[in-house]
């Protein structure tokens with residue numbers, strides 16, 4: 001293989017002109033390599049902008065602008081892209097996200113189509129679990145491997161306040177149903193907010209009792225309402241201090257260097273808690289992610305608005321080689337990192353729900 005060109009980390013900027021899929025300087029390799037030598041093997045596909053909740057750190061109260069149905073990738077298009085990613089580009093795991101993936105009626109078909117097209121590749125989903133109770137069995141049968149569920153509080157009133165919807169019972173039923181049908185390991189994601197910090201220990205107790213792994217996530221400037229402020233966010237450090245008054249936590253690090261979560265053993269184990277410290281302990285240097293939006297554009301980074309359109313190629317008779325090359329170009333031009341701490345940082349145009357977390 002041609003040696004990798006190691007770039008100099010730069011501040012993220014969407015204002016750079018030029019072709020976002022340019023291959024200039026790229027070594028001749030099939031995989032999704034970037035200028036910093038990172039290789040993306042983890043594909044995250046958003047399949048809808050719609051959601052049953054309105055979490056304040058993510059969505060505006062009125063929801064995201066509706067994407068016309070014809071602009072969303074179809075079941076067949078999603079399956080084709082996944083096939084190209086796995087066969088030609090070295091993708092080793094696929095995660096469906098959104099918006100809320102359960103809002104798509106054809107989710108089971110998407111999963112079974114992918115399971116058939118790329119057997120052996122883990123197919124995961126990140127979900128709010130509203131209504132999952134009624135679909136967990138069919139999803140597992142279709143070939144879904146595991147789920148991560150977003151849950152910020154087990155206090156019903158508090159949950160309703162954070163998500164602007166009174167759906168806690170449905171979420172808890174969804175978690176239990178997923179566990180029952182063997183979607184494992186099952187992880188719970190909780191975004192750290194000032195308002196949730198006092199309930200963090202209670203949430204952790206609930207997850208340990210339910211046998212699921214909780215990960216706390218530092219809030220990133222990806223909320224549609226643009227209210228994020230560095231000085232207000234709860235840091236991993238602050239959370240550890242709060243949890244430390246109730247539990248004995250022993251750091252065990254990451255099992256995989258590209259995993260976002262660092263792990264701590266709780267009271268000697270075996271239960272663990274994770275922290276995804278995207279802001280204060282960024283893991284961009286080991287990033288292995290590539291993302292596709294619901295409209296079929298490749299985003300090399302959560303924070304980069306320079307998207308490369310695969311849908312146009314898919315719908316104009318483009319062959320697999322052409323689509324694979326567009327994707328390679330998109331990833332070759334990936335930034336070093338999110339640049340949140342850099343002076344002049346500007347959040348991306350799309351919010352988390354429109355990118356797919």
Ligand SMILES: Nc1nc2c(ncn2[C@@H]2O[C@H](COP(=O)(O)OP(=O)(O)OP(=O)(O)O)[C@@H](O)[C@H]2O)c(=O)[nH]1
Pocket residue numbers: 126148187189217259260261276278287289302338357
């Ligand atoms: N900065 C950054 N944060 C990410 C990235 N991927 C995931 N996250 C954060 O981590 C949270 C949890 O992500 P999940 O969708 O559960 O996926 P995951 O943690 O990679 O999944 P596992 O493989 O189960 O560990 C997301 O909500 C984001 O806040 C990423 O590429 N960059």
Ligand SMILES: C[S@@+](CC[C@H](N)C(=O)[O-])C[C@H]1O[C@@H](n2cnc3c(N)ncnc32)[C@H](O)[C@@H]1O
Pocket residue numbers: 051057058097098099100101126127128148149150189190191217218219220221222223352353356357
């Ligand atoms: C955008 S959601 C999509 C999938 C699904 N609706 C869910 O909530 O799990 C994916 C993940 O993004 C996380 N998220 C949303 N906004 C965030 C923010 N501003 N900072 C960090 N994580 C965020 C959520 O907690 C969730 O785990």
Ligand code: SF4
Pocket residue numbers: 051052053054055058059098099100127128150352353
């Ligand atoms: S975090 Fe997930 S559940 Fe919450 S509003 Fe965003 S997309 Fe919906």
Ligand code: SF4
Pocket residue numbers: 283284285287288289300301302303335336337338
């Ligand atoms: S912010 Fe971008 S570079 Fe950093 S880990 Fe996330 S996707 Fe990767």
